[in-house]
Amino acid sequence: xxxxxxxxxxxxxxxxxxxxxxxxxxxxxxxxxxxxxxxxxxxxxxxxxxxxxxxxxxxxxxxxxxxxxxxxxxxxxxxxxxxxxxxxxxxxxxxxxxxxxxxxxxxxxxxxxxxxxxxxxxxxxxxxxxxxxxxxxxxxxxxxxxxxxxxxxxxxxxxxxxxxxxxxxxxxxxxxxxxxxxxxxxxxxxxxxxxxxxxxxxxxxxxxxxxxxxxxxxxxxxxxxxxxxxxxxxxxxxxxxxxxxxxxxxxxxxxxxxxxxxxxxxxxxxxxxxxxxxxxxxxxxxxxxxxxxxxxxxxxxxxxxxxxxxxxxxxxxxxxxxxxxxxxxxxxxxxxxxxxxxxxxxxxxxxxxxxxxxxxxxxxxxxxxxxxxxxxxxxxxxxxxxxxxxxxxxxxxxxxxxxxxxxxxxxxxxxxxxxxxxxxxxxxxxxxxxxxxxxxxxxxxxxxxxxxxxxxxxxxxxxxxxxxxxxxxxxxxxxxxxxxxxxxxxxxxxxxxxxxxxxxxxxxxxxxxxxxxx
Amino acid sequence: xxxxxxxxxxxxxxxxxxxxxxxxxxxxxxxxxxxxxxxxxxxxxxxxxxxxxxxxxxxxxxxxxxxxxxxxxxxxxxxxxxxxxxxxxxxxxxxxxxxxxxxxxxxxxxxxxxxxxxxxxxxxxxxxxxxxxxxxxxxxxxxxxxxxxxxxxxxxxxxxxxxxxxx
Numbered sequence: 030x031x032x033x034x035x036x037x038x039x040x041x042x043x044x045x046x047x048x049x050x051x052x053x054x055x056x057x058x059x060x061x062x063x064x065x066x067x068x069x070x071x072x073x074x075x076x077x078x079x080x081x082x083x084x085x086x087x088x089x090x091x092x093x094x095x096x097x098x099x100x101x102x103x104x105x106x107x108x109x110x111x112x113x114x115x116x117x118x119x120x121x122x123x124x125x126x127x128x129x130x131x132x133x134x135x136x137x138x139x140x141x142x143x144x145x146x147x148x149x150x151x152x153x154x155x156x157x158x159x160x161x162x163x164x165x166x167x168x169x170x171x172x173x174x175x176x177x178x179x180x181x182x183x184x185x186x187x188x189x190x191x192x193x194x195x196x197x198x199x200x201x202x203x204x205x206x207x208x209x210x211x212x213x214x215x216x217x218x219x220x221x222x223x224x225x226x227x228x229x230x231x232x233x234x235x236x237x238x239x240x241x242x243x244x245x246x247x248x249x250x251x252x253x254x255x256x257x258x259x260x261x262x263x264x265x266x267x268x269x270x271x272x273x274x275x276x277x278x279x280x281x282x283x284x285x286x287x288x289x290x291x292x293x294x295x296x297x298x299x300x301x302x303x304x305x306x307x308x309x310x311x312x313x314x315x316x317x318x319x320x321x322x323x324x325x326x327x328x329x330x331x332x333x334x335x336x337x338x339x340x341x342x343x344x345x346x347x348x349x350x351x352x353x354x355x356x357x358x359x360x361x362x363x364x365x366x367x368x369x370x371x372x373x374x375x376x377x378x379x380x381x382x383x384x385x386x387x388x389x390x391x392x393x394x395x396x397x398x399x400x401x402x403x404x405x406x407x408x409x410x411x412x413x414x415x416x417x418x419x420x421x422x423x424x425x426x427x428x429x430x431x432x433x434x435x436x437x438x439x440x441x442x443x444x445x446x447x448x449x450x451x452x453x454x455x456x457x458x459x460x461x462x463x464x465x466x467x468x469x470x471x472x473x474x475x476x477x478x479x480x481x482x483x484x485x486x487x488x489x490x491x492x493x494x495x496x497x498x499x500x501x502x503x504x505x506x507x508x509x510x511x512x513x514x515x516x517x518x519x520x521x522x523x524x525x526x527x528x529x530x531x532x533x534x535x536x537x538x539x540x541x542x543x544x545x546x547x
Numbered sequence: 548x549x550x551x552x553x554x555x556x557x558x559x560x561x562x563x564x565x566x567x568x569x570x571x572x573x574x575x576x577x578x579x580x581x582x583x584x585x586x587x588x589x590x591x592x593x594x595x596x597x598x599x600x601x602x603x604x605x606x607x608x609x610x611x612x613x614x615x616x617x618x619x620x621x622x623x624x625x626x627x628x629x630x631x632x633x634x635x636x637x638x639x640x641x642x643x644x645x646x647x648x649x650x651x652x653x654x655x656x657x658x659x660x661x662x663x664x665x666x667x668x669x670x671x672x673x674x675x676x677x678x679x680x681x682x683x684x685x686x687x688x689x690x691x692x693x694x695x696x697x698x699x700x701x702x703x704x705x706x707x708x709x710x711x712x713x714x
Contacts, residue, residue: 046653046675046691053660057672061679067712068684071705072693094714110711 047075059085059122062092063111081114084121090130101130109135112142120146127155128182133162140165149200150176156183162190162209169196180207180233187236187259192216195223203229210236214244214278222247231255241278251284257293260316276318296346296366300353308358308387315350315366317343334400335368344373348380358387362408364395364423371404381411388412392419396426397475402452409457416461418483422469422476422498432475436515437508439474449478462487469498472512481519490523494531501533509533561588562597563612569605570597573612580615582663602661607654614644614667645674649690 049057058066058079066080088111090104104127123143127136136153143151144167151174164179177198181188190209194216201224211217214237221230227248236259237244246254279299282290285306292300293314317335336343347370354360370377391412395401397420409415426433432445439445465483470476484490495516501509513530559575563584578598579585587598600608621637645652656671679687687693697705 045693046649047693049653049656050660053656053668053672056668057675057679060673060676064712065679065684067709069687070709070712071684071697071702072688072695074696076693077705107711 047073054079055083055085058083060087062087062089064092064107067111080111081116082118084119085124086111086120086122087124089126090128091126093130101132104130105132105135108139112139115146117142117146120148122150122152122176123148124150124152125154127153129156131155133157133159137165141167144168144171144174147173149173152176152178152180154178154180154182156181156186157188158186159188162188164190164192169193169198172197172199174198175200176203177201178203178205178207180205181209183208187234190217192220194219196220198224200226202226203231205229205231205233206235207232208234210238211241211244212238213242214280215242218243218245218247218281224248226250229253233257234259237277239277243279243281245281245283247283249284250286252286252288254282254284254287254289255291256280257291258295258298260293260295260318296343296350296369299349302353302356305356308356310359310361310390311354311357312361313350313366314363317365317369334372335365336372340373340376343369344376344380347373348377351377351381354385354388355383356387357385359390359392360385360388361392361394364401367393367395367401367404367408369404370407371400374403374407384411384413386414388415390417390419391415392421394421394423396424397422397473397479398426399449399452399475402475402479406453406457409459413458414461415459417464417466418459418462419466420468420479422467422471425471425498425500426473434474435472436474436477437472437511442474445474446478449475453478453482457482457486459483459487460489462490464492464494465490466492466494466496468496470495471498471500472508477515480516484519484521484523484526486522488522490521490526492527492529494529496531497533499533504533560596563608564597564599565603565605565608566601567605569608571605571608571612574616574619577612577615577619580619580664582665584662600662603658604654607651607658610644610647610651610655611658611662611664611667615664617644618666641670645670649678 046054046057063080063086066083069076070078070080088104088108090100093100093104093107095103108125120143123139125131125136125139133155136155140151140153144165148171151168162181168174168177181190187208187210189212190206191213204221204224204227221227222245228250230246230248230251230253232255234257276295276297279301280294281301281303283304284302285304287302287305287309288307289310289312290302291312291314293316294300296315296317347366350366391408393405395405432448434442434445462483465487467476467480484493497509509530509532516528516530560572561575561578563571563573563578565571575588578588584598603611617640618637621634645655647655652671652674656668656675659667659671678690682690688695695702
């Protein structure tokens with residue numbers, strides 16, 4: 030069958046990759062390492078010189094099996110050779126995974142060439158022993174640059190990154206910086222704010238020192254912001270917990286077009302999020318110092334409280350954070366924050382008069398203990414307009430206490446049942462809740478009590494989706510089917526709830542499907 | 548030129564005709580996933596709502612329509628709130644969808660290019676790239692049926708020139 034592809038030439042066998050039009054062939058090769066592309070030069074005329082003008086350059090040291098001292102020279106020479114054979118042909122994307130096999134000086138020279146070749150996307154991943162790093166100067170006047178990803182990829186060494194206070198990066202839309210220390214927050218803030226069309230700013234594994242100056246990000250076009258602060262700063266402090274005052278520098282975000290903000294940072298840091306025009310999505314992973322110690326202590330103690338002291342200070346942190354959520358339409362909270370809310374809920378009432386009327390979606394990522402359930406129950410009535418509720422059960426309850434039995438084993442355990450049921454108020458108005466989703470359900474009695482409570486209080490619920498935890502894969506007695514049957518018997522306020530109890534295997538397979546109640 | 552009113556678009560049905568004369572009835576909102584077709588529909592060249600696609604055979608067109616349907620549905624579900632579950636669902640769908648033989652894969656890519664469906668084109672190209680990555684150069688030749696159009700002397704010269712790229 031004749032087809033008319035490939036530079037207007039009619040080919041007898043149109044279904045051949047080699048006859049694809051240039052742009053598609055380039056796109057296919059755009060994620061292929063240069064080593065492979067150069068090797069493909071022996072395959073056919075069309076591919077012979079392609080590597081010298083393919084506008085996508087990918088270099089990955091892992092594809093060079095040479096060992097030892099030679100590898101560094103070999104790898105850097107390879108990159109040199111490819112770059113200089115191209116005679117300045119345009120580069121759309123330059124991606125380097127150099128590991129520890131690149132000298133920064135050479136990287137600097139490659140960046141210079143890329144800039145001259147009007148590079149649009151630059152992804153640099155490498156590690157260095159240098160304590161301080163200054164990004165190549167040529168970068169900051171590169172008007173063609175739209176995406177810059179600079180990842181210093183090492184957990185142990187986070188060099189201080191020195192950014193200029195301004196730039197001519199008039200086209201930069203996406204900026205990722207990873208694994209570095211920020212000393213001059215003020216300068217960095219000025220730099221971020223000087224990129225006129227910046228839409229995505231992602232900062233990961235960043236060390237903020239106690240001496241770091243305040244970071245102020247003011248970006249008119251910014252839509253997506255991720256700030257993940259490295260929380261291993263305090264190695265030297267061991268078990269000392271510092272509750273007096275905020276942690277290090279303040280962070281101020283002024284972004285009228287913000288649609289999504291993901292934050293992993295100390296609860297104690299002072300954030301200001303202002304000038305927001307539209308409700309946005311917030312994914313919060315707020316932690317206390319010495320996080321693991323806190324949780325472990327609470328687990329092992331009978332009181333199940335997280336904070337043995339300084340509740341007032343933590344109450345202030347909680348109130349401050351909750352106060353920042355009034356502009357949020359979708360919120361994701363993780364376990365430590367829920368736990369602290371629960372611990373301080375008696376104190377924070379005065380700080381928070383208004384409910385979160387803009388909040389439509391709430392996701393809670395936590396292990397279900399009595400204390401975290403109390404924290405969730407504190408929040409729910411304050412989110413009266415919630416339409417979608419998601420529980421991501423973070424882990425198994427390892428305590429061997431009688432109250433942590435699975436729902437079928439615990440049928441006769443009345444005291445445990447009463448223990449859990451007493452946590453819940455007689456009612457809670459979830460009048461707008463349409464969708465309820467539970468991830469990683471184990472089948473504990475307390476999960477069932479929670480589920481029953483929610484079903485009873487959600488009069489317009491349309492969808493209930495349960496993803497069982499992977500543990501159910503070993504379910505040989507078909508307990509999951511039993512659970513599904515039991516699920517159908519739970520009383521529900523909504524007349525019509527489509528229930529999906531998914532299989533713990535890789536493909537979803539509905540076990541239970543209901544359209545009507547009573 | 549008649550105006551197509553906005554609120555009809557979710558229920559309006561269009562017909563697409565493949566190169567081998569198979570006719571597919573498709574909701575308008577699904578058709579609009581293709582930028583090429585969007586242009587045709589808005590130009591209102593096809594007042595009897597039948598759009599001929601002489602460059603796409605039925606077997607491929609059927610797959611493309613399935614892809615567009617799934618993605619239109621997923622987009623409607625996620626609208627507004629965070630749809631983490633949905634995006635996993637879509638990723639699972641995409642990876643199963645594109646797991647096809649090379650001939651179909653090429654057909655999908657060419658059709659996605661012609662119909663200007665960016666996500667599908669990206670998906671297809673990435674799949675071929677992934678297939679290439681796993682193979683040695685000789686296997687690439689075999690798998691993709693790449694004819695060696697060099698003379699033996701030319702081939703020898705190129706191999707020597709580019710020896711530095713081979714381990």
